[in-house]
Amino acid sequence: MNKTFLLLFFVLSCLFQISKLGFCLERKAHKGNNGLKSHRFLSVTSFGAVGNGKTDDTKAFLKAWKAVCNGGSRDNRQLLVPLGKTFMLNPLTFEGPCKSSSIAFLIRGNLVAPGYTWHAGNYPAWISFDSINGLVITGGGTIDGRGSVWWRNVQHRPTAMHFNNCNGLHISNLRHLNSPRNHISLSCSENISLSGLNMTAPSDSPNTDGIDISNCRGVDIHDSMISTGDDCIAINRGSSYINITGIFCGPGHGISVGSLGENGYFSAVEEVRVKNCTLSNTMNGVRIKTFQNGSGFARKISFEDIKMVASQNPIIIEQNYHNRGQNGEVSFEHSNYQSCHVNRFYQTLSGGNGRGVKVSDIRYTRIHGSSASSEAITMNCEAGLGCVDIVMDHVNIVSAKSGHKVSASCQNVHGKYFDSLISCQKKH
Numbered sequence: 001m002n003k004t005f006l007l008l009f010f011v012l013s014c015l016f017q018i019s020k021l022g023f024c025l026e027r028k029a030h031k032g033n034n035g036l037k038s039h040r041f042l043s044v045t046s047f048g049a050v051g052n053g054k055t056d057d058t059k060a061f062l063k064a065w066k067a068v069c070n071g072g073s074r075d076n077r078q079l080l081v082p083l084g085k086t087f088m089l090n091p092l093t094f095e096g097p098c099k100s101s102s103i104a105f106l107i108r109g110n111l112v113a114p115g116y117t118w119h120a121g122n123y124p125a126w127i128s129f130d131s132i133n134g135l136v137i138t139g140g141g142t143i144d145g146r147g148s149v150w151w152r153n154v155q156h157r158p159t160a161m162h163f164n165n166c167n168g169l170h171i172s173n174l175r176h177l178n179s180p181r182n183h184i185s186l187s188c189s190e191n192i193s194l195s196g197l198n199m200t201a202p203s204d205s206p207n208t209d210g211i212d213i214s215n216c217r218g219v220d221i222h223d224s225m226i227s228t229g230d231d232c233i234a235i236n237r238g239s240s241y242i243n244i245t246g247i248f249c250g251p252g253h254g255i256s257v258g259s260l261g262e263n264g265y266f267s268a269v270e271e272v273r274v275k276n277c278t279l280s281n282t283m284n285g286v287r288i289k290t291f292q293n294g295s296g297f298a299r300k301i302s303f304e305d306i307k308m309v310a311s312q313n314p315i316i317i318e319q320n321y322h323n324r325g326q327n328g329e330v331s332f333e334h335s336n337y338q339s340c341h342v343n344r345f346y347q348t349l350s351g352g353n354g355r356g357v358k359v360s361d362i363r364y365t366r367i368h369g370s371s372a373s374s375e376a377i378t379m380n381c382e383a384g385l386g387c388v389d390i391v392m393d394h395v396n397i398v399s400a401k402s403g404h405k406v407s408a409s410c411q412n413v414h415g416k417y418f419d420s421l422i423s424c425q426k427k428h
């Protein structure tokens with residue numbers, strides 16, 4: 001009796017949904033997709049988006065966003081980009097704060113950039129998300145920045161997706177292609193998780209970083225493939241508690257802390273763990289780079305269980321980096337675009353020229369594989385500051401060319417070395 005009643009209730013409520021929103025089937029299709037407890041989604045097509053890859057769907061997306069951002073109930077805080085369609089978007093910003101503390105953006109179809117260039121001083125990102133808490137973006141779709149028109153000779157190139165002041169952000173299961181510049185930039189946010197991403201751009205495309213982080217605390221990036229023209233992941237100033245695991249990187253420039261301290265700025269990065277990653281045919285493997293001119297610190301950083309496959313500079317610290325040829329890029333750190341304090345999580349301790357960025361408490365544990373160059377370890381540290389508490393434990397890198405030897409080149413490095421084929425210690 002009770003069961004029959006429940007079944008009837010379910011059927012009736014489902015029929016009600018069909019008549020109201022036509023959503024029963026959609027619901028079934030989304031169930032269990034990417035761990036989202038999906039109920040009802042508002043499709044961008046209901047707001048006039050066409051999705052033929054040519055029509056400008058920017059306005060329809062913004063209208064749909066407004067509905068979702070102002071929506072307070074389950075029924076209207078989830079946005080759907082449907083499968084099988086391609087939506088062309090001009091530069092746009094999805095802006096919060098939103099009514100609900102969680103918003104879902106299910107990208108099952110494709111988003112494409114217009115394929116022409118614009119003045120990136122005004123729009124330094126193609127797709128911006130600003131001041132949205134609890135945003136979940138997933139769905140298996142593709143985000144294509146059509147960057148090739150920018151790469152040739154445009155000076156100011158935009159990031160494909162920029163997230164500013166988005167606490168509790170989750171991005172998963174998406175494909176990112178050919179950004180004009182960084183594929184994803186994260187700034188001024190806390191508690192972020194990124195996973196299941198697949199980023200691709202040609203190895204010679206300029207500044208096409210995979211993921212850039214600045215002024216963020218608590219970022220977890222895992223199980224993703226990044227093959228682009230610049231850093232796979234770059235951790236910039238004001239960032240802490242960053243975990244990176246299960247990343248396949250290459251081609252690209254590796255996983256990088258910095259550059260820190262550009263133009264004499266105070267920069268701080270700490271509590272970074274990079275674990276179980278593969279760096280294949282990358283220019284650098286794991287790098288820390290600071291400007292001679294800056295101030296601040298890079299500390300409490302560990303690299304563990306890292307496999308190098310013919311990396312040019314598997315382990316590298318440059319503490320006295322000079323600006324080698326300004327490239328005039330628009331930087332989020334220096335543009336007035338950013339709506340939060342530049343050093344959200346750190347007080348600027350000193351302005352102007354510093355004596356350098358301190359590098360300390362850096363651990364390299366179980367780093368193995370091969371180096372494409374004969375110098376597997378390069379550490380150029382400042383005579384005045386030095387790099388201190390550098391620990392190498394089971395660093396076993398061999399040459400990618402059989403019969404060749406690899407060595408370490410270290411200046412002003414102080415630390416401890418255990419059970420390693422090569423380390424800064426000449427003899428062990």
Ligand SMILES: *[C@@H]1O[C@H](CO)[C@@H](O)[C@H](O)[C@H]1NC(C)=O
Nearest residue numbers: 133167168189190191217218
């Ligand atoms: C981030 O997560 C930490 C730990 O769970 C929590 O204490 C903090 O309030 C969160 N921050 C925001 C802005 O949600």
Ligand SMILES: *[C@@H]1O[C@H](CO)[C@@H](O)[C@H](O)[C@H]1NC(C)=O
Nearest residue numbers: 175176177197198199200225
């Ligand atoms: C990642 O994307 C590239 C290019 O779109 C594709 O060739 C490759 O198969 C994808 N890899 C995975 C693991 O999905």
Ligand SMILES: *[C@@H]1O[C@H](CO)[C@@H](O)[C@H](O)[C@H]1NC(C)=O
Nearest residue numbers: 217218219220241242243273
């Ligand atoms: C990073 O990993 C450590 C150890 O597993 C964990 O305690 C910490 O919560 C993680 N932090 C983030 C931001 O994921």
Ligand SMILES: *[C@@H]1O[C@H](CO)[C@@H](O)[C@H](O)[C@H]1NC(C)=O
Nearest residue numbers: 223245246247248276277278
């Ligand atoms: C290491 O990362 C790979 C993905 O690159 C994953 O398949 C594997 O399970 C991870 N191993 C551990 C011990 O976490």
Ligand SMILES: *[C@@H]1O[C@H](CO)[C@@H](O)[C@H](O)[C@H]1NC(C)=O
Nearest residue numbers: 263264291293322323352353
């Ligand atoms: C050092 O910083 C100042 C700005 O504070 C800048 O003008 C100068 O070019 C920088 N020098 C180097 C070598 O980067």
